[in-house]
Amino acid sequence: MNLTTTGVAAEIFAASWCNLDCAYCSIPKHNQMIKDKHQEIIRDIIAVTPIINRLRKLYEKDQLVTISHWGSEPTLTLQYFDDFYVEAVKEFPNLNSIQLSSNFMTRPGIISKFISNLPLDREFTIDVQMSLDGESWVTEVNRGEGTTIPIQNNIVQFIRDVNAIKDLKHEVKVHFKPTMSKDQYESLLTGDKLEDHYRFFDQLLIRMYDANIDRKVSISNDCDPTLVCPDKYTKRDGQVLSEFYKAVNELGSRNLYKYAVPSFSTYYGTIDRVMKYGNELFTKSRMFTCSAGDTQFGISEYVQPCHDTFYTPYDEVQDAIRNDLGRINSSREVDNLDSGRTKNTKRTMFVKIEGITQQKMDKFQYFMRGFHDFYKFRVSFAVSVIFAMAKCGQVNPCYKNKDMATLLAIFATNRHSCLTRNNEYTGSMHLTDPAYFKLFGNGLLEQIIEKGLSK
Amino acid sequence: MSYEGENKELLKSVLEGTFFDDFKNPDREGNLFGTLEIQLTSQCNLKCSYCYYSNVVGHGKELNKPGVATWDQLGKNTDILFNWLKENNYIPKTIDIFSGDSLIFKQSHDIIRKAVQFYIDIGYKGSVVVPSNMSFIRDPELVKSIEDIIALGAEHGVSVPISASIDGKFADKITRLPVKNVDIDEYYSDEFYDDVFAFCKRNHAGFHPMISSENIHVWKDNFVWFQSMFEKYDLAWNNVYLLEVRNEGWTKETIKQYGEFMSWTLNFTYNMIGNSVLPSNLPKYYVDNFVFSSEDYRGSSMNLFNNISIIGRGIGCSLQTTLFVKMSDLTCNSCHRLSYDALNGFKFVVKDDKIIDIEPLNITFYMATLTFEHKALPYCENCLIKHLCSGGCPGAQFESVGDAFTPIPSVCLLQHMKLKTQVEFFKRLGVFNYVVSKLNSELALTMIEVERMSNE
Numbered sequence: 027m028n029l030t031t032t033g034v035a036a037e038i039f040a041a042s043w044c045n046l047d048c049a050y051c052s053i054p055k056h057n058q059m060i061k062d063k064h065q066e067i068i069r070d071i072i073a074v075t076p077i078i079n080r081l082r083k084l085y086e087k088d089q090l091v092t093i094s095h096w097g098s099e100p101t102l103t104l105q106y107f108d109d110f111y112v113e114a115v116k117e118f119p120n121l122n123s124i125q126l127s128s129n130f131m132t133r134p135g136i137i138s139k140f141i142s143n144l145p146l147d148r149e150f151t152i153d154v155q156m157s158l159d160g161e162s163w164v165t166e167v168n169r170g171e172g173t174t175i176p177i178q179n180n181i182v183q184f185i186r187d188v189n190a191i192k193d194l195k196h197e198v199k200v201h202f203k204p205t206m207s208k209d210q211y212e213s214l215l216t217g218d219k220l221e222d223h224y225r226f227f228d229q230l231l232i233r234m235y236d237a238n239i240d241r242k243v244s245i246s247n248d249c250d251p252t253l254v255c256p257d258k259y260t261k262r263d264g265q266v267l268s269e270f271y272k273a274v275n276e277l278g279s280r281n282l283y284k285y286a287v288p289s290f291s292t293y294y295g296t297i298d299r300v301m302k303y304g305n306e307l308f309t310k311s312r313m314f315t316c317s318a319g320d321t322q323f324g325i326s327e328y329v330q331p332c333h334d335t336f337y338t339p340y341d342e343v344q345d346a347i348r349n350d351l352g353r354i355n356s357s358r359e360v361d362n363l364d365s366g367r368t369k370n371t372k373r374t375m376f377v378k379i380e381g382i383t384q385q386k387m388d389k390f391q392y393f394m395r396g397f398h399d400f401y402k403f404r405v406s407f408a409v410s411v412i413f414a415m416a417k418c419g420q421v422n423p424c425y426k427n428k429d430m431a432t433l434l435a436i437f438a439t440n441r442h443s444c445l446t447r448n449n450e451y452t453g454s455m456h457l458t459d460p461a462y463f464k465l466f467g468n469g470l471l472e473q474i475i476e477k478g479l480s481k
Numbered sequence: 482m483s484y485e486g487e488n489k490e491l492l493k494s495v496l497e498g499t500f501f502d503d504f505k506n507p508d509r510e511g512n513l514f515g516t517l518e519i520q521l522t523s524q525c526n527l528k529c530s531y532c533y534y535s536n537v538v539g540h541g542k543e544l545n546k547p548g549v550a551t552w553d554q555l556g557k558n559t560d561i562l563f564n565w566l567k568e569n570n571y572i573p574k575t576i577d578i579f580s581g582d583s584l585i586f587k588q589s590h591d592i593i594r595k596a597v598q599f600y601i602d603i604g605y606k607g608s609v610v611v612p613s614n615m616s617f618i619r620d621p622e623l624v625k626s627i628e629d630i631i632a633l634g635a636e637h638g639v640s641v642p643i644s645a646s647i648d649g650k651f652a653d654k655i656t657r658l659p660v661k662n663v664d665i666d667e668y669y670s671d672e673f674y675d676d677v678f679a680f681c682k683r684n685h686a687g688f689h690p691m692i693s694s695e696n697i698h699v700w701k702d703n704f705v706w707f708q709s710m711f712e713k714y715d716l717a718w719n720n721v722y723l724l725e726v727r728n729e730g731w732t733k734e735t736i737k738q739y740g741e742f743m744s745w746t747l748n749f750t751y752n753m754i755g756n757s758v759l760p761s762n763l764p765k766y767y768v769d770n771f772v773f774s775s776e777d778y779r780g781s782s783m784n785l786f787n788n789i790s791i792i793g794r795g796i797g798c799s800l801q802t803t804l805f806v807k808m809s810d811l812t813c814n815s816c817h818r819l820s821y822d823a824l825n826g827f828k829f830v831v832k833d834d835k836i837i838d839i840e841p842l843n844i845t846f847y848m849a850t851l852t853f854e855h856k857a858l859p860y861c862e863n864c865l866i867k868h869l870c871s872g873g874c875p876g877a878q879f880e881s882v883g884d885a886f887t888p889i890p891s892v893c894l895l896q897h898m899k900l901k902t903q904v905e906f907f908k909r910l911g912v913f914n915y916v917v918s919k920l921n922s923e924l925a926l927t928m929i930e931v932e933r934m935s936n937e
Binding site for chain 1: 482483484485487490491494495498543821822823824825842843845846848849852853854857858859860862863879882883884885886887890
């Protein structure tokens, strides 16, 4: 029995514990449950069949292509996955892609050893996201004291280790994921901090390329910061983001760095995509949503849209959220819990895999497809709120114009179409947090449109 | 300005452009946001099978927890709210009193009286609408109390329409059981119904029974019974508003039964009208005056053609035109059925027994319900019959699917059946093309397409 016909990717709950406690992380670390869960996950990985059986139940044999390791820090369990992948390649003939995101605070040898131990009768692409936020004044506020240098060194060592793997059949890719709070964005606009941010990554990239002697690792040079999401964004934050976009593009035009390319291209990419494929927005809206609950599912003992909700079913974690209020956005998380929105997410976005039936899965899929296959309501809601915001000056006056409001609505709903967060924060997966309209509607989108028109 | 400050500014701007503006101009032409609905308690003596508000079978415990407010508190909050309305010169055209049941508690009569007094004080001829399951009829003191209030209103031009929520002799015993274990035949005795109809006759009250998947199999007998009671009490035969319960639970079998009942009822209405119109004029007369309601029938086609009428808002129910306030804590929600804490829109802030501010809660959801168009919702967006569908109930959808904006598939089938039955009926009468000619192009094209498909 394969319960989905659309699934090509599985995000598996591969680790519950983390060796860091980042300021913007939504997972409260101070509770016993996530330690116990971590041990349970390790037992499941070593036993192989529990996870394989879950995947087998849900995915068509020929259809599963990608497994990504999520939860907290996946390298804490990577060493137990050797037997799992031996079995997985037998079970899923087209499985050829592995993804993980690491804080690089564990021994880098764990990842390279995992890669070298993968079955040799299959050529894999292994995509590793490297969570490093920037210079020490950013990274150490977000990730804890004394983290910046070890992370850099471990990244370089990882590149070196991969290059040392003999007869490597697999393709290894790496890219950065720097994350910053809104205050840190604003700080970057003072003095030389913006230049220094990219210089910091440029110098690290130089070391990485030097270590990549045999070019066995494909390195992405993108090191633009990404914003903590969600957060309580205001009109002022939107103005800062607009200034920031301008400053990054000016910096990019100066060609100061060997590898780092300040560009913020991800934002332009969104509008470019809408311009190219906009006539399919309302007929193939799934082209513009993320893959959560569409072609990809989060797999723990529950099937769910993606990794984002791995901790949601557990009451102990929710208690911990109430007690761990130092994290960015924790007050809104508590509100989600107290109001019952988290409870509704638990009710609608999870199906226990043990005892799952086609009927239960159909109900889950009906819910998800409502998001992925339909767009009109999402965008019309956004337009009406943007009009209301323009009326009271929370976005620029140009958004009183219907076409501009629609463009901002399309841009924002495409940038932030996170159905799980929408459901938790607004009570419906279709409703984008209006904070994003303020973030993009105070200069940023106008700049991007100008850039597009000039191109 | 802080995030919270901006949310408050946005909410105020939205309210000032909608409810507060229309409250300031109650008699302005086009007043759309003129209704205030106050919710007292979810407590009720019945446990109706389809009731979301019931603490026994529905979601009542989550919707409005009994015991969170005493009657004293509810009365005090009513004073606070009405004083705030007066201070701001806000006049809702209508005040709806909503609860589990409003008339079985003596204390709620005091609050209804306050609503009537509010209109008397400001000299406005508004309406205080009170739906009730009519159980109060068994207590003469309560009957006297509400009739006194009705009389008080009438003296000052304030109407107090009572809407009788009984399903009928055959259906009540299935869907409207008492919480207490009693002899159901004794509870729903002929004397009870006689008292109810006599009250409704005296006080010009209407009936709004519910057609549900649980009671649809008795509805033909039930309808005939309603007609016999209308005749007995000299009430108009169309003094009934038939409302389909749009909960999940409709099955292939019950939808088929619904179609048969609808078809039979449509024929009944045609024959009734035929009693007073020349046969040659009848088909077009029926369409002109009953399908498209006219004063000849007090504007009531018994809700049988609600899907065909054009509405100036995004959904057929009053959700987008009513300011809904939970009186237990003065929290405002999109509607009574969406009054879950998760979806609380905003709250009146009270200090020294005065409303001094509003506090935004989940304004994103609130604004979404205020502005959505049901034809643009997921699944509805591409549906053939979206222009001739009265839409689902967002509250039922939240409870069933988990999302207020995603339809319940079995309710979609019910809506299809309703339209199919209407199309077949119009064809039988030979007025299909005439009905189509009276519709706007979107509705007409839908009806033509449904007719074409039903032939294939």
